[in-house]
Amino acid sequence: MAVYTKVSAEEIDQFLTRFDAGTLVSAKGIAEGVENSNYLLETTQDRFILTLYEKRVDPADLPFFIAMLDHLAEHGCLVPPMIADREGTKIHNLCGRRACLIKFLPGVSVSHPTAAQARATGEALGEMHRALADFGPERRNSLDHDGWWSLAEQCGPAELDKIAPGLAQAIADELDHLDQHWPHHLPRSVIHADLFPDNVLMLGDRVTGLIDFYFSCTDIRAYDLAVTHAAWCFSDDGTDFHDPVSQALIAGYASAFALSDAEREALPLLARGAALRFLLTRAYDWINTPADALVTRKPPQAFLQRLRYYQNHPDIFKP
Numbered sequence: 001m002a003v004y005t006k007v008s009a010e011e012i013d014q015f016l017t018r019f020d021a022g023t024l025v026s027a028k029g030i031a032e033g034v035e036n037s038n039y040l041l042e043t044t045q046d047r048f049i050l051t052l053y054e055k056r057v058d059p060a061d062l063p064f065f066i067a068m069l070d071h072l073a074e075h076g077c078l079v080p081p082m083i084a085d086r087e088g089t090k091i092h093n094l095c096g097r098r099a100c101l102i103k104f105l106p107g108v109s110v111s112h113p114t115a116a117q118a119r120a121t122g123e124a125l126g127e128m129h130r131a132l133a134d135f136g137p138e139r140r141n142s143l144d145h146d147g148w149w150s151l152a153e154q155c156g157p158a159e160l161d162k163i164a165p166g167l168a169q170a171i172a173d174e175l176d177h178l179d180q181h182w183p184h185h186l187p188r189s190v191i192h193a194d195l196f197p198d199n200v201l202m203l204g205d206r207v208t209g210l211i212d213f214y215f216s217c218t219d220i221r222a223y224d225l226a227v228t229h230a231a232w233c234f235s236d237d238g239t240d241f242h243d244p245v246s247q248a249l250i251a252g253y254a255s256a257f258a259l260s261d262a263e264r265e266a267l268p269l270l271a272r273g274a275a276l277r278f279l280l281t282r283a284y285d286w287i288n289t290p291a292d293a294l295v296t297r298k299p300p301q302a303f304l305q306r307l308r309y310y311q312n313h314p315d316i317f318k319p
């Protein structure tokens with residue numbers, strides 16, 4: 001459920017008068033998503049997404065996201081830019097929230113990715129990285145390898161062990177390992193940092209849109225591929241690894257953007273970091289979100305399973 005702020009049809013109608021976007025025909029709250037309130041609007045001209053930013057997106061970061069999406073769209077990437085009103089303004093206030101009118105992209109998110117879909121996604125990620133090579137603005141990753149220690153502390157050992165016995169120690173050991181071996185020397189860039197299947201729109205085997213850039217930040221570029229790998233190459237619960245999907249994702253990426261030997265060699269470690277990052281944020285949300293809240297909590301164990309798999313199978317990234 002992701003409509004935290006209710007906006008009436010009259011308020012949306014009034015909001016649309018600022019744009020050359022037609023008049024409202026229908027407005028429906030979108031159930032998917034967890035961070036923001038999203039509406040699908042149909043007007044006499046087109047379809048749009050109306051997003052109201054809830055507390056997880058800092059309004060100060062919106063200009064960065066807008067600049068990044070404009071840059072990607074100008075470079076031919078299938079991303080949804082924010083639409084300017086007649087005065088050129090893209091960030092608005094609506095019902096006490098910052099709000100943007102966003103280009104609608106067709107497509108659906110896949111739940112069980114095939115190798116062909118993973119290949120297309122890898123390629124789209126590589127093309128995005130190519131387009132971002134000359135993008136100047138930067139944004140710090142608050143969920144980077146330094147931030148993981150603090151997340152683990154905020155969760156607390158007793159609560160972590162309730163999720164899985166011995167989890168607090170397993171996380172501390174992994175953090176120590178990553179501290180010693182993290183490949184700080186690898187090339188950095190602005191990255192998506194959350195390219196899960198629900199953030200890729202597809203029609204058949206074709207990518208029609210990359211969405212949800214609100215974790216985008218500056219970090220090790222190959223870490224983005226590792227995040228995408230952790231998200232795409234396992235069953236939902238993390239118990240089954242899908243090798244053909246993994247091979248296809250990496251081949252698709254490498255076909256669009258060169259993966260250096262150093263980056264390829266670092267993938268096992270970067271993937272461990274990616275699995276730990278989502279294990280920690282899911283554990284934090286699991287501990288701090290009431291079980292009856294509107295948001296469905298995502299199970300942390302699914303990323304503990306992935307972490308264990310990456311720890312035990314460092315060879316899966318070998319060509």
Ligand SMILES: Nc1ncnc2c1ncn2[C@@H]1O[C@H](COP(=O)(O)OP(=O)(O)O)[C@@H](O)[C@H]1O
Pocket residue numbers: 002030032033034035036037038049080102103104105106109198199209211212213214
């Ligand atoms: N530009 C877009 N075009 C089409 N659908 C979109 C677009 N942006 C978001 N959506 C739909 O809204 C849902 C939630 O969007 P998302 O950005 O993932 O939300 P959140 O930031 O709250 O997680 C997506 O799963 C998708 O169905």
Ligand SMILES: N[C@@H](CCOP(=O)(O)O)C(=O)O
Pocket residue numbers: 033034035194196198199212278281282298
């Ligand atoms: N992808 C993350 C959660 C972030 O949710 P999103 O809907 O904004 O992608 C996870 O699965 O833990």
